[in-house]
Amino acid sequence: MKIYESAEDYLEMILVLKRKKGSVHAIDIAREMNFSKPSVSIAMKKLQEDNLITVNQHHEIELTESGREIAERIYERHIVISEILMKIGVEETTAVKEACRIEHVISQDSFEKIKGKLQEMRDRDL
Numbered sequence: 001m002k003i004y005e006s007a008e009d010y011l012e013m014i015l016v017l018k019r020k021k022g023s024v025h026a027i028d029i030a031r032e033m034n035f036s037k038p039s040v041s042i043a044m045k046k047l048q049e050d051n052l053i054t055v056n057q058h059h060e061i062e063l064t065e066s067g068r069e070i071a072e073r074i075y076e077r078h079i080v081i082s083e084i085l086m087k088i089g090v091e092e093t094t095a096v097k098e099a100c101r102i103e104h105v106i107s108q109d110s111f112e113k114i115k116g117k118l119q120e121m122r123d124r125d126l
Helices: 005-021 026-033 037-049 065-087 092-105 108-125
Strands: 053-055 061-063
Touching: 005 026, 005 037, 005 061, 005 065, 005 092, 026 037, 037 053, 061 065, 065 092, 065 108
Parallel strands: none
Antiparallel strands: 053 061
């Protein structure tokens, strides 16, 4: 299934909020991403149709197994790319912002090489 950048961003945000707060509602996503509630509601409906999230009777949003896999992949890319950019001297705000863009377009092969280089840098810093 082809998943769009915006869907990846929503899934990543659900993962982050779930880890931070324990439960996630559409309003939490809207606040955190600075989006309107109607926009988030439309996106959540599409993610449900794609079987990437479920919404229970209390309106709590949960990632499905496939949704979690995508969210964790994107989140790992975000963390690794942000960290390596900062290690090479990019200011944190810029690194985080640019990592959000790069995480969606980088190939798995390139990401694995960056991840390996970051691990080398971490090992040297020990």
